[in-house]
Amino acid sequence: MSAKPPIVCLLGPTGTGKTGAAIAISRRMPASVINFDSRQVYKDFPIITAQPDAEERAACPHHLYGFLPTGEKMTAARFVELAMEKIEEVRDRGRLPILVGGTGMYLRSLLSGIASIPEIPxxxxxxxxxxxxxxxxxxxxxxxxxxxxxxxxxxxxxxxxxxxxxxxxxxxxxxxxxxxxxESEHSPAPYDALKVGMKIGLDELEPHLARRISAMLEQGAMDEAVAAYEKCPDPEAPGWTGIGCAELLAFLRDEMSLDAARGRWIKNTRAYAKRQLTWFNKETDIHWFAPGDNGPVCDLVEKWLVGKND
Structure with missing residues (x-):
């Protein structure tokens, strides 16, 4: 039996069905989702950052989504602190912690230890x-x-x-x-992590991302940006730096047309997905699945947990 408590990490590029896979796992066993996406922490942008909707949140508990003001900065160190608190809270309730997201640096910081970078003068x-x-x-x-x-x-x-x-x-x-x-000394978190990745090729993913962005605009992404701009008009605020947020802000500031903003949003999202794939492809211990392959994902998690208890 493993001495370290188990956690499951669902990772991969944006738009590959990670939340759906997490919910599928929660239907087989008591589980809670913990976000590790650096954009989905912002409370003013639930549509633009593709945070889980009300139906998805109702399927199982979700944590660390939509709680940070647009003007406040999130760091890897702060994420690690918050995530460790939530992992222990979830475990105390007898549930499996499932970390879901695409910010590779956050996950690496949690599992391998946060770099002890000195205070900057x-x-x-x-x-x-x-x-x-x-x-x-x-x-x-x-x-x-x-x-x-x-x-x-x-x-x-x-x-x-x-x-x-x-x-x-x-x-x-x-x-x-x-x-x-x-290279610097790290203090790794005391967890035994199963890494499960969801991915498809970029050429196949790109049209899906374009459709998703169109759906976001239909669902009220622009209204969301307008409301956020009224509350926080500072274009340098951390929350505005995210993909989708930055492009709609440029439109609101009359720096480009809506069609141009949408086009740039799609282009930047594809580029971001490519960077995510580059990051995760360097990891050697990820079990990869195609989007929607939730049955086999659940089977793997169940088999892995049984092995922890043998």
Whole structure:
């Protein structure tokens, strides 16, 4: 019998049916879903970030979705703290914790340990933010590609928050984000994790993503963005940096047409899915399934849990 408590991690690129697989597992055994998607934590964007809907939430308990204000920042370290609290809470209730999402850094930080990056001096942080405002995140991303190509490949050139973080860490410590996440001393979380991945090829996934974005717009994504903008009009707020949020914000600020915003949303979502696949394909212990293969996923989880108790 394993000394570490078991958790199941459902991962993969956006739009591949991870929530459906988690709910299927919950129908076979008492289970609760814990989010590890960095965008689905924002409460003002449930449609745009594809958070589980009311019917899905009613199927089993869901945690760490839609609780963070648009102006507040989420970090990997904070996620680990919140996730560990929820895992223990779920286990205390006799349920299986199922972590569901696509932010690979959050999951790695939880399972392998959070990198102990020192506090960044305020003058370094202020200097990086001044550069972001003057030059945009793309310049920092181009510099990141030279010093840390592995990490640069995982983040979008327009991602203000992550490009700024990578730049300030390198400026303050002389070490890259990849070094901190792979070479520095970590304290791994005390869990035995089964990693289950859902994926299909990008060419097959792209039309599904385009249809999903059209459905989001029909379901009220624009109304959602308008309401969020009224509450938080700061375009630099962390919640606005997410894909879909950023494109609709550009439309609201008269920076592009709605058709152009939709097109960019689709393009950026595909690029994000590609980065997610690149990240997860480097993991060696993931059991991969096609979207909708929920029966075999449930069978694997049941067999794995039985093995933990032998």
């Amino acid at each position: 305020e003058d370094v942080r202020a200097g990086v933010l001044a550069r972001i405002r003057a030059e945009g995140p793309q310049r920092l991303h181009a510099e990141l590609e030279k010093v840390d190509p592995e990490y640069a490949a995982r983040i979008h050139p327009n991602d203000t928050q992550r490009n700024a973080r990578a730049a300030e860490v390198y400026a303050a410590t002389g070490r890259t984000m990849t070094w901190w996440h792979t």
